[in-house]
Amino acid sequence: MLIGEVARRSGVSPRMLRHYDALGLVRPTGRTVGGYREYSAEDVRRIFHVESLRSLGLSLKQIGRALEDPAFSPSALVGDLIRWTQERLERERELLERLRAIDASAPAGWQDVLDVVALMQGLDSASAARRQQTVLVRPEGAAVPPELLAGAVLSESDPVVAGALRWALARSDGDGLTTLAAGLRSDDTGVRRRAVLAIAELPEIPGTTEALADALGDADRTVRGHAALALGRRGEEAAVPTLVGMVVEGANDVDAAEVLGTLSRKPGCAERIMAAVEGELAAPTADPATRIRLAQALVELSGDAPLEVLRRLSRDDDRAVALVASAFAGVVEQRAADGPA
Structure with missing residues (x-):
């Protein structure tokens, strides 16, 4: 032919x-x-x-x-091809994310595009100081795509820079919730922790409460704790079991007790909290240290029931528990005598 x-x-x-x-x-x-x-x-x-x-x-x-x-060797070559293709796909995925971030900023001109590119380059810097400066020192009126900030939050390991990113994200025109919610489904525990912290600091826009409620079922105790604290501060009773569990475990127990105190002022919520606390006090695993932490939490709660439980704990078989509970009962009694501040 x-x-x-x-x-x-x-x-x-x-x-x-x-x-x-x-x-x-x-x-x-x-x-x-x-x-x-x-x-x-x-x-x-x-x-x-x-x-x-x-x-x-x-x-x-x-x-x-x-x-x-x-x-x-065909197998060696195919292995190389797989690796090269994966690297190429990763580069293209990063490029696609960058293009989407630029598109989301709705650039009015090429200067806007260049500003977003400069932001991305700053956030990609190996220097934590430069990443922080990139977030905090932005030209007046410069658009900051929230999805770009949210992605940076999920990957940022430096706590100071992460705090600056969360601050900027909470004050951006958008919310970045879609990206953060995806972070809550990550296999990486660190990513999920960063995601829940960022969602907790967002304004109460539609979807944030639902995302935090989903995080209550996370396998990681820290993720559950951050979600419970945020939900409790928003008045969500679904956080009660996790908050009481934090007191029992001694994980951010002081913060958890304060939030439980705020929730106890909601009609009907005090009874739910007291039922959970008394259930933990009756558990065989409630050692003296646990009972002391629960007594400390009772001081924060509203109503008459906490005082009754503290008086009962003041007769505890463990001397340390009895002394602490007696002292706290005195605090509650005095507070009741003084009346509302």
Whole structure:
């Protein structure tokens, strides 16, 4: 077959076929009397082999080695191709995220685009100081895409920079909640912790309470604790079991007790809190240290029930528990005698 017919049957252009010939990849077996390239059936099969390997991402040099070198290892090459493809996809994913961030900022001109690019470069800096400065020192009126800030929050390991990012995100025009909520589903515990902290600091916009409520079921105690504190401060009773559990475990127990005190002022919520506290006091695992922490939490609660429980604890078999509970009962009694501040 002449080159034109081979091109029609194989889908490879005559120009590329001549290139293959020049490289020695596919040399036509014969020539016509007029000197034209003439391909045999075996030559055409080799063309298809070359095209198949090209479809896997091999360079023409690699294809030549694969077809000519009997010792060439397909498995090693395929492994390299997988790694290179993964790296390329990661680069393209990063590029796509950058383009989306620029698009989300609704740039009015090229200067706006350049400002967002400068922001991204600053956030990608290896220097924590520069990342922090990038967040805090922005030109007046410069748009800061919230999704870009949210993504930076999820990846930021420096606590100072992370705090600056959360501050900027909470004050941005958008909310970045979609990105942060996705972070709550990450397999990386650190990412989930950063996500829940950022959501907790967002204004109470639609979706934040639901995201925090979902985080109450997280496998990580720290994530659950941050979610419970944020929900409790928003008056959400769903946080009560986790908050009481924090007191029992001694994990941010002082903060948890304060939030429980605020919740106890909600109609009907004090009873739920007291039921949870008394349930923990009655548990076989309630050692003296746990009972003392629960007594400390009772001081924060509203109503008459906490005082009754403290008086009962003042007769505890453990002397330390009894002394602490007696002292706290005196505090509550005095507070009741003084009346509202």
